[in-house]
Amino acid sequence: MPAAPMKRGSNAALTREIPNLRGVVLGVALASSEPVLNDNLVVATLLCDDDHKVLSDEHMVFFNQLTEPDLSVTQLAAAAGGDVEQVEVDLDDVPAAVHRIVVVAYLNEGMGHRRTLGQLRDARIRVLNLADGAELVRSENLAPALTGETGLVLGELYRHEGGWKFKVVGQGYPNGVVGIAADHGIGL
Amino acid sequence: MLPDPSRAPARTDLPWLRHRPVRRVPAAAATRVDLRHAGRPAPGARPASAGLDLSRPTREAAPASSSLDLSAPAPAQPAPSPSLDLSSPAPARPSPSLDLSSAPAAPASARPAPSLDLGSSAAPAPASLDLSSAAAPSQVAPARRRPSAARGDEVLGYAPEGVVVGRPTLLTRDRPTIALTAVQSGVGVLRVTSAVSQGVGDFRLAAFAHLATGETVLLDHNRAMTTVPAASRRPVVQAVDRGFLVDLRQTPRLARLVVLGFSPTSAALAWSGALRVETIGGARVDVPLEREPGAGSLVALSLVNVGGRLVLRAERELVPGALREAALAFGFDELTWVDAWTPLV
Numbered sequence: 001m002p003a004a005p006m007k008r009g010s011n012a013a014l015t016r017e018i019p020n021l022r023g024v025v026l027g028v029a030l031a032s033s034e035p036v037l038n039d040n041l042v043v044a045t046l047l048c049d050d051d052h053k054v055l056s057d058e059h060m061v062f063f064n065q066l067t068e069p070d071l072s073v074t075q076l077a078a079a080a081g082g083d084v085e086q087v088e089v090d091l092d093d094v095p096a097a098v099h100r101i102v103v104v105a106y107l108n109e110g111m112g113h114r115r116t117l118g119q120l121r122d123a124r125i126r127v128l129n130l131a132d133g134a135e136l137v138r139s140e141n142l143a144p145a146l147t148g149e150t151g152l153v154l155g156e157l158y159r160h161e162g163g164w165k166f167k168v169v170g171q172g173y174p175n176g177v178v179g180i181a182a183d184h185g186i187g188l
Numbered sequence: 189m190l191p192d193p194s195r196a197p198a199r200t201d202l203p204w205l206r207h208r209p210v211r212r213v214p215a216a217a218a219t220r221v222d223l224r225h226a227g228r229p230a231p232g233a234r235p236a237s238a239g240l241d242l243s244r245p246t247r248e249a250a251p252a253s254s255s256l257d258l259s260a261p262a263p264a265q266p267a268p269s270p271s272l273d274l275s276s277p278a279p280a281r282p283s284p285s286l287d288l289s290s291a292p293a294a295p296a297s298a299r300p301a302p303s304l305d306l307g308s309s310a311a312p313a314p315a316s317l318d319l320s321s322a323a324a325p326s327q328v329a330p331a332r333r334r335p336s337a338a339r340g341d342e343v344l345g346y347a348p349e350g351v352v353v354g355r356p357t358l359l360t361r362d363r364p365t366i367a368l369t370a371v372q373s374g375v376g377v378l379r380v381t382s383a384v385s386q387g388v389g390d391f392r393l394a395a396f397a398h399l400a401t402g403e404t405v406l407l408d409h410n411r412a413m414t415t416v417p418a419a420s421r422r423p424v425v426q427a428v429d430r431g432f433l434v435d436l437r438q439t440p441r442l443a444r445l446v447v448l449g450f451s452p453t454s455a456a457l458a459w460s461g462a463l464r465v466e467t468i469g470g471a472r473v474d475v476p477l478e479r480e481p482g483a484g485s486l487v488a489l490s491l492v493n494v495g496g497r498l499v500l501r502a503e504r505e506l507v508p509g510a511l512r513e514a515a516l517a518f519g520f521d522e523l524t525w526v527d528a529w530t531p532l533v
Contacts, residue, residue, distance in 0.1 A: 035421075036421075039422055039437075040437055042375075042437060057369045057370070057371045057372075058369075058370070060371050062374065063374065063437075063440070064370050064371075064373060064374025064436075064439050064440065064496045065370040065371065065374065065496060108375070108376060108377075108435070108436065108437035109376060109377070109468070110376045110377025110379075110433065110435070110436075110468055111377060111423075111426065111433060111435050177375055177376065177468070178376075178468065178469065181375075181469065186371060187353050187369065187371065187372070187469065187471070188353070188371065188372060188375055188376065188467055188468050188469020188470070188471065
């Protein structure tokens with residue numbers, strides 16, 4: 001049965017609900033009718049400490065760095081099922097220093113394309129069980145709330161009382177990846 | 189016929205690759221990463237029941253099965269190191285047949301001028317293998333192939349330093365190479381601009397770009413050769429006024445970029461100034477454009493994609509002749525030339 005969409009700011013106690021959950025797949029769906037926008041969309045996963053800072057620049061997983069040093073979080077080379085990107089997370093293997101696994105999307109800027117995430121018609125994140133691919137939770141469509149942003153925090157996995165919870169964030173960044181990087185301690 | 193590896197000269201340009209930080213990889217996970225990307229359908233997709241499932245081959249006790257078993261057979265001896273050992277198989281003794289210290293290059297006193305950086309030929313036995321002087325005539329200096337040109341300069345010889353955000357880094361003769369992180373190499377745009385005074389002369393900037401697809405293109409903004417791939421909606425590199433933009437969203441498509449200055453009238457230029465390379469976050473690398481006055485193409489900067497990290501190297505090489513000679517000297521052999529200045533597009 002399809003999971004009910006989660007509202008912005010809501011969370012789900014994944015490992016409490018599914019005690020034998022060992023890994024998840026974070027699937028991101030982004031869609032627009034703008035080819036230039038689609039070409040320049042990037043999904044990245046940030047492995048952060050309790051202060052929302054990445055452990056190092058090697059802990060940003062994206063197309064140019066498909067995994068992190070411990071291989072616990074890996075972006076798949078190809079996604080399916082309606083997602084544009086999928087990220088596997090082996091929950092048991094995530095380093096203890098990592099408290100939050102934040103999934104962001106941004107527009108790669110600088111070539112003068114002048115697009116924004118406000119042109120998206122669909123922006124969702126969902127969580128699948130790594131073991132069988134079953135969809136556990138799905139966010140609502142975050143796109144309607146976007147206007148001139150070029151960066152977006154979609155959601156995050158975070159540790160809670162020895163387990164993992166998932167939260168839909170939906171926070172936009174007018175200054176895109178530069179703002180996301182500044183907030184999360186990423187060196188550009 | 190392949191040369192005898194035991195007689196090969198000691199390779200000192202590979203330790204950088206060998207000594208890259210070894211990531212802690214669980215034995216099972218190391219195999220799983222590759223196989224799951226290759227063979228398993230993405231989660232959420234309808235499973236292909238008849239497909240060969242190579243995912244997670246070792247998580248559970250392997251049942252006796254008639255399915256294809258790709259696991260490694262139990263080694264009878266201790267397993268070799270999983271890391272690729274690129275160390276030279278040759279003993280440390282020098283091979284008399286490959287002693288280049290007396291290569292038939294022009295002696296130091298006969299070298300025409302310090303305009304070509306052939307210093308290593310006369311220097312006492314550098315550790316690195318430098319064949320450059322062996323074929324360099326003393327008077328006319330045609331384009332010569334650099335030792336690593338055929339491989340796209342991927343071999344660095346040492347671990348390059350990184351870029352410190354907030355403090356410009358100057359590439360010098362002593363420290364010619366620097367590497368961006370994978371994040372700096374994959375986010376935003378890398379902007380390459382020239383800062384050259386009018387006193388230099390009839391200076392113009394050009395670049396050769398080589399893509400992972402094999403395509404090689406000359407970029408020259410003044411002649412409307414502005415994108416790689418040519419006439420693409422999604423250029424990987426774009427020539428702009430006084431510089432270039434590298435779209436880092438497409439870093440996996442870029443293999444190598446070489447930036448050079450030249451005079452379209454073949455005039456001798458009073459080389460001075462610098463190239464400035466900037467990331468979206470403000471990290472900056474300055475590459476000098478300084479040589480003694482002379483004609484030809486000053487190849488100033490090479491930018492090589494090494495596993496997702498862009499490695500910048502100050503080349504400082506003045507190649508006599510036209511753009512074609514510079515292209516050949518730096519391994520861009522794929523271009524077909526209409527004339528010495530114009531590749532066939």
